[in-house]
Amino acid sequence: MRFNIVSLLLAGVTATSAATTTSAAGSASTCLPSSSDAKVLQFALGVSNFIGGFYNTTVNSTFGNSNNATIQAYQRVLFGLEKDNTLSSAAIEKVGAKAPGFSKPTCDYTYPEVSSTQTWAQWAYRFEDTVTGAFIGLAGYSQSPEVSFLLARLAAEHSAHSALIGSRVNSTYFAANSTSLVAAYGPAQILSSRNQTGSLGEYLGGCLTAPTSPCGAWRIGPLDATPSSSGVASSTGVSTYAAKKN
Numbered sequence: 001m002r003f004n005i006v007s008l009l010l011a012g013v014t015a016t017s018a019a020t021t022t023s024a025a026g027s028a029s030t031c032l033p034s035s036s037d038a039k040v041l042q043f044a045l046g047v048s049n050f051i052g053g054f055y056n057t058t059v060n061s062t063f064g065n066s067n068n069a070t071i072q073a074y075q076r077v078l079f080g081l082e083k084d085n086t087l088s089s090a091a092i093e094k095v096g097a098k099a100p101g102f103s104k105p106t107c108d109y110t111y112p113e114v115s116s117t118q119t120w121a122q123w124a125y126r127f128e129d130t131v132t133g134a135f136i137g138l139a140g141y142s143q144s145p146e147v148s149f150l151l152a153r154l155a156a157e158h159s160a161h162s163a164l165i166g167s168r169v170n171s172t173y174f175a176a177n178s179t180s181l182v183a184a185y186g187p188a189q190i191l192s193s194r195n196q197t198g199s200l201g202e203y204l205g206g207c208l209t210a211p212t213s214p215c216g217a218w219r220i221g222p223l224d225a226t227p228s229s230s231g232v233a234s235s236t237g238v239s240t241y242a243a244k245k246n
């Protein structure tokens with residue numbers, strides 16, 4: 001059952017590979033995940049298992065024993081997110097199996113104390129936002145289209161989780177005066193242990209290693225896309241800005 005779902009989940013990847021093989025058969029050696037991609041995928045799996053474990057260990061204990069219909073409805077949505085987090089990890093493992101030298105990271109995660117649905121939502125928002133940015137950042141480290149495709153999909157998945165939870169926690173989540181696209185975080189920042197969005201070092205148990213960029217030093221910036229202050233945005237600004245809002 002889970003296998004079928006995973007095959008379905010990855011159906012687009014297969015189609016992409018097939019198209020590449022027929023139209024550009026000469027570049028087939030760059031189409032399979034490389035050993036450098038294995039490091040990217042291990043990092044991605046560690047991050048994915050972290051957020052999956054957060055839901056697994058906190059959703060039932062926080063939302064499980066309520067007769068309140070609002071909380072019960074919320075819990076059903078969270079079971080859906082929990083399931084999607086499990087699918088995310090399964091997808092990474094499936095692509096990882098094709099990358100030479102890939103192995104699953106063994107992590108001893110720690111999770112913050114969660115004492116109320118309110119604190120749960122605040123931590124989930126912070127973690128989903130961080131994980132979204134981590135997958136976007138990792139896309140800058142991949143070598144094969146298949147890995148980029150997977151990372152784009154994971155980032156979109158977690159960005160949706162973040163928006164769902166974040167729009168309840170943060171009243172300015174979609175602010176009219178927003179000046180930046182969704183945040184991206186490089187692996188080094190993810191590993192740092194600052195107590196804020198973008199860092200998970202405190203929780204990962206020191207089990208992950210930052211991948212190295214195949215293209216040398218790589219700075220992951222905030223990807224600002226600010227329409228000009230006169231209100232007449234440059235064409236680049238408009239298209240990038242529109243890309244966030246749609």
Ligand SMILES: *[C@@H]1O[C@H](CO)[C@@H](O)[C@H](O)[C@H]1NC(C)=O
Pocket residue numbers: 048049050052053056086089
């Ligand atoms: C979360 O729980 C599901 C099933 O309940 C399991 O398949 C999955 O591996 C768990 N995820 C993590 C990261 O522990």
Ligand SMILES: *[C@@H]1O[C@H](CO)[C@@H](O)[C@H](O)[C@H]1NC(C)=O
Pocket residue numbers: 056057060
């Ligand atoms: C949480 O509760 C639901 C329903 O009661 C159950 O199906 C699920 O396996 C539980 N999850 C975990 C991680 O124990």
Ligand SMILES: *[C@@H]1O[C@H](CO)[C@@H](O)[C@H](O)[C@H]1NC(C)=O
Pocket residue numbers: 068069070071117
């Ligand atoms: C149910 O929970 C919601 C969210 O915490 C709360 O606003 C509401 O007052 C609760 N309803 C009852 C009947 O306790």
Ligand SMILES: *[C@@H]1O[C@H](CO)[C@@H](O)[C@H](O)[C@H]1NC(C)=O
Pocket residue numbers: 170171172173174175178
């Ligand atoms: C609320 O969301 C906005 C837009 O995403 C972000 O700039 C801001 O930092 C968030 N605030 C908090 C407290 O998370």
Ligand SMILES: *[C@@H]1O[C@H](CO)[C@@H](O)[C@H](O)[C@H]1NC(C)=O
Pocket residue numbers: 175177179
């Ligand atoms: C955007 O507007 C909100 C209030 O509507 C304000 O608190 C915030 O400082 C503004 N942010 C920027 C970057 O101007």
Ligand SMILES: *[C@@H]1O[C@H](CO)[C@@H](O)[C@H](O)[C@H]1NC(C)=O
Pocket residue numbers: 195
């Ligand atoms: C980390 O930040 C959270 C929320 O801002 C706060 O509740 C917590 O006490 C902080 N933890 C540490 C170790 O500073």
